[in-house]
Amino acid sequence: MPASDDPDAAARAYVAKIYNGQTPDSVRSEGDGGFVVKMPDGAYITFRPAGQASWRTLPSTASVDIHDAVIDALNGGTPVKLKFPKR
DSSP states (O other): OOOBSOHHHHHHHHHHHHHTTOOOSEEEEOSSSOEEEEOTTSOEEEEEOTTOSOTTSOTTOEEEEEEOHHHHHHTTTSOEEEEEOBO
């Protein structure tokens, strides 16, 4: 994803676009500012603020994971992981 001055805000804005007007079935807080939502179609979207992803992700980078059966199949069986770096 393009670099921005506020990776967390950019990632949250992207998640809002993914909702596409739908209301999530559930939202679970991760306690670190992150969250996991389950969408009506069964997809899961995970938001991790900067500094909360794995050691392989720079601490200034926020991330969004999309776990959906169709997307996973198109992506070799794994969820899509989007990174939102700091400019």
